[in-house]
Amino acid sequence: MNVIIAIHKEYADLIFEGKKTIEVRKGKMPHYYDRVFLYETKKNGGAGMIVGEFEPDSLVPIMETSPDEMSDSAVAQTCLSRIELEAYAGAPYKKLRLLKVEKATKYEKPVQLKRPGPQSWTYAREWEVKQIDRENH
Numbered sequence: 086m087n088v089i090i091a092i093h094k095e096y097a098d099l100i101f102e103g104k105k106t107i108e109v110r111k112g113k114m115p116h117y118y119d120r121v122f123l124y125e126t127k128k129n130g131g132a133g134m135i136v137g138e139f140e141p142d143s144l145v146p147i148m149e150t151s152p153d154e155m156s157d158s159a160v161a162q163t164c165l166s167r168i169e170l171e172a173y174a175g176a177p178y179k180k181l182r183l184l185k186v187e188k189a190t191k192y193e194k195p196v197q198l199k200r201p202g203p204q205s206w207t208y209a210r211e212w213e214v215k216q217i218d219r220e221n222h
Contacts, residue, residue, distance in 0.1 A: 086115050087209035089122040090184075091202055094131035097123050099164050101137060101191040107162040108184040111174060112205045116147050121184060122209055122217065124202045125195070133202065134195035135217060139186045148185075151178040159183070192221045 090108070092100075099105035100123065108121075120140045127133040152160075152170040160167050163183075174181050196217050209217075 086118055087120045087122065087214055088115065088118055088206050089124050089135065089198075089203055089209050089213075090206040091124050091126050091204060094125050094129055096164065097125050097131075097136055100139065100186055100189050103189070105162070105164040106186045107159060108186055109163050109165065109170065109173065110182040110184065110205065111179060112182075114147060114182050114184075114206055118147070118184070120209070120214075124198065126202065132195045134197050135192070136195045137189060137191040138217075139189040148183040149180045150183065151180055153178055155181075155183075192217075194220055196220050 090110070092108070096105060096108075100108070120138050122135050122138045125131040125134060125136040150159075152167055152174050155167070155170070160170065163170065165173070170181065171178060198213065199216075
């Protein structure tokens with residue numbers, strides 16, 4: 086299963102630099118994924134396109150946890166402070182979904198979606214995956 090997530094430019098850059106190894110989502114998502122495509126929002130100079138992807142070595146379950154249950158190590162891997170995670174989760178702390186980032190690839194040529202970018206995430210349609218692969222592999 087492939088998904089497209091909306092992400093701000095600063096966090097996409099941290100993923101490609103290898104500094105952000107856990108991506109945080111507060112909405113429901115599939116529990117397993119093959120490839121996660123990064124749709125960089127236009128906020129703060131972002132491209133408004135799919136700029137890259139990450140995929141785990143194997144299907145990895147998404148962990149669900151609240152900010153106060155996260156280890157200091159896990160918090161550090163998000164590139165957010167615990168206070169930022171608590172504010173993002175909302176009070177009382179709702180469960181956050183943690184996606185383990187591995188094998189991140191920044192595309193040489195960003196890919197324009199033929200539909201509006203996701204607000205948070207969406208399933209990647211088969212023809213979109215083929216378009217991305219055609220333009221970047």
